[in-house]
Amino acid sequence: MTDQGNGIVARLAFWGIPLAFGVMGLKLVAWWVTGSVALLSDGLESTVNVVAAFIAYFVIRYARKPADDDHPYGHHKAEYLSAVLEGVLIVIAALLIIREAVGALADPQLLDAPVLGLAINGVAGLINLVWARALIRIGRTHRSPALAADGHHIMSDVVTSAGVFVGLVLVVVTGYAILDPVLAILVAINIIYQGWKVISHSVAGLMDKAVEPEEEAAIKAAIAQNSAGSLDVHYLRTRRGGAVTFVAFDLVVPGNMPVSEAHKICDRLEAAVKAVLPGGRVTIHVEPESETAHGVRVGVGAKAKEQN
Structure with a gap:
C-alpha cells in the first residue's frame, strides 16, 4: 500500500x-x-x-x-x-x-x-x-x-x-x-x-489462505508472459497478510546460465507480478533444470500456450 x-x-x-x-x-x-x-x-x-x-x-x-x-x-x-x-x-x-x-x-x-x-x-x-x-x-x-x-x-x-x-x-x-x-x-x-x-x-x-482464483490466474498470466529465458516455473504459493499479498515460486533455468542472467529474469518477473498486485511481495527460488518440478505449475513460453 x-x-x-x-x-x-x-x-x-x-x-x-x-x-x-x-x-x-x-x-x-x-x-x-x-x-x-x-x-x-x-x-x-x-x-x-x-x-x-x-x-x-x-x-x-x-x-x-x-x-x-x-x-x-x-x-x-x-x-x-x-x-x-x-x-x-x-x-x-x-x-x-x-x-x-x-x-x-x-x-x-x-x-x-x-x-x-x-x-x-x-x-x-x-x-x-x-x-x-x-x-x-x-x-x-x-x-x-x-x-x-x-x-x-x-x-x-x-x-x-x-x-x-x-x-x-x-x-x-x-x-x-x-x-x-x-x-x-x-x-x-x-x-x-x-x-x-x-x-x-x-x-x-x-491461516494464510491463498488468493482468490481470479487473482491467481492474473499472477500466472504475468509470470508466463515474462519468463523468457527460463525453462519452467512451479511451486507457486500465495497468501494474503492484510494489505499485502505474498507470492513465491520456483524458477527453473538452464544449469549453465550465469547468475546475472537468472537475476535479470527474476527482476522482470517480480516487476510483472507487482504490476497486477500493487504492493505485493515476491520471492523467487532459482533452480537448475536437473531439479524435479513440484507444487503448482505455471507454464512458460510454448508450455503456457498449451495450458491456455
Whole structure:
C-alpha cells in the first residue's frame, strides 16, 4: 500500500471514533423517548461500534508500521486480529439483545412518542449507511481487513435500523406491542450471522489462505508472459497478510546460465507480478533444470500456450 493509501485508511479509522459516539448517542436518545426494546437493541449494537472504532484505529496504525528485526514480514496480520475481535463483539451484542427481548416478551409495552423516536433513529441509520459504504469501499481498495470489517459491521447496523424502523411502524399501526421484542430477537439473529461472516473471513487470513482464483490466474498470466529465458516455473504459493499479498515460486533455468542472467529474469518477473498486485511481495527460488518440478505449475513460453 502507498503512503497516501495508508494516510487515507488511518484518517477514516480516526474519524470513525467520534462518528460512532454520535450515532450511539442518537440511538440511545431514540430508545429513551420511546422505551422500545428494539431501539434499545439497536443502541446496544452501536455501543459495540464505538469499541470497534477504537480498536480499528489503533490496530490499523500498528499494522502499517514497517517491517523490523522482530517482524521481518511486517505487522499486517494485526488487522485480522482486530477483525476477529470485532466479530466476537458483534455476537456478544446480539446475545445481550436477545436477553433483553426475551424479558420483554412476558410484558410487552406500547411505545411512547414513537414518531420522534423513529425519526431520530432514522437519521442515525442514514449516517451509518453513508459511512459504512465509504469504509467498505476504501477498505477493499486499500486492502485493509480491519477497515472493511468495521464497514461490514456498521452495514449490519444499518440493516438492523431498517428492520427496526419497519417493525416499529407496524407496532404503531397495529397496536401489537409484542412485535417489538419479537423484532428485537430477529434483529439479533441477523447480527449473529454478520458477526460470523466477519470472523470466518478474518480467520481465513490468519491461516494464510491463498488468493482468490481470479487473482491467481492474473499472477500466472504475468509470470508466463515474462519468463523468457527460463525453462519452467512451479511451486507457486500465495497468501494474503492484510494489505499485502505474498507470492513465491520456483524458477527453473538452464544449469549453465550465469547468475546475472537468472537475476535479470527474476527482476522482470517480480516487476510483472507487482504490476497486477500493487504492493505485493515476491520471492523467487532459482533452480537448475536437473531439479524435479513440484507444487503448482505455471507454464512458460510454448508450455503456457498449451495450458491456455
